[in-house]
Amino acid sequence: MLYDRYRGPLLGYVLRSVRGDYEYAEDVVQETMMRAWRNSPALDPDRAGPWLFTVARHLVISGHRRRAARPAEVPIAEREFASGDDDIDRVLQAWQVAEVLRGLSRDHRQVIIELFYRRRTVSETADQLGIPIGTVKSRSFYALQALRAALEERGVTGS
Amino acid sequence: MGCLITSSIGAYLLDAVDPAEREQISQHHTWCDECRDEVIDLAALPSILHHVFAGRRRTATPADTRDDDSLA
Numbered sequence A: 001m002l003y004d005r006y007r008g009p010l011l012g013y014v015l016r017s018v019r020g021d022y023e024y025a026e027d028v029v030q031e032t033m034m035r036a037w038r039n040s041p042a043l044d045p046d047r048a049g050p051w052l053f054t055v056a057r058h059l060v061i062s063g064h065r066r067r068a069a070r071p072a073e074v075p076i077a078e079r080e081f082a083s084g085d086d087d088i089d090r091v092l093q094a095w096q097v098a099e100v101l102r103g104l105s106r107d108h109r110q111v112i113i114e115l116f117y118r119r120r121t122v123s124e125t126a127d128q129l130g131i132p133i134g135t136v137k138s139r140s141f142y143a144l145q146a147l148r149a150a151l152e153e154r155g156v157t158g159s
Numbered sequence B: 001m002g003c004l005i006t007s008s009i010g011a012y013l014l015d016a017v018d019p020a021e022r023e024q025i026s027q028h029h030t031w032c033d034e035c036r037d038e039v040i041d042l043a044a045l046p047s048i049l050h051h052v053f054a055g056r057r058r059t060a061t062p063a064d065t066r067d068d069d070s071l072a
Helices: A002-017 A022-039 A045-061 A094-103 A106-117 A122-129 A133-153 B006-013 B019-031 B033-042 B045-054 B062-067
Strands: none
Touching (some): A002 A045, A022 A045, A094 A106, A094 B045, A106 A122, A133 B006, A133 B033, B006 B019, B006 B033, B019 B033
16 A cells, blocks of 8 residues: 555654644645545556655745644755655756746746646646647646656656 | 647646546556656646745635735
């Protein structure tokens, strides 16, 4: 089971980065697992490690579900994020992601912005960009592949 | 590329497909090796994309991104 295998390592990894806040670390691990399950019910446990850690790390960096009941918590500076046992060496800064996005082709960047950042549906995006729905879909697929390749080039995907 | 569903995976991972299609694709890649491999490869990206705005504001609005020359 994915959960059994990765819960311990993920928890340890996140705990180091949230200064031992166990409840918050558990939240992050739960959310990571939920996303794993939601995205891929049959995710191969042998291959899941790198991206599970990536998802967990980004949940922490983005302050996912920070508990309002704990005002004493300070935002985690990215440089304080422990690199731990995972393969990812660099901490990804927001400006670096923006830079990678700018480096994509205009077609690829457009569909990512419309679908992801502006939260438009496929058909809304098709209308907005004046292209067929099928093109929006295939273009978004290639856009993500291009994004991944660009991130790999910068050494940030850790796979 | 052999599977016709594969080209929908981008929209699926970016959460831009309707619930029915989402369910279809979600079930599909439990048995389709090609699609499952692609999902595994790309699934971490939405979290990384979210990070562009995480430090500045909780969610980006269309007006915000329209005026954001850095991403235009």
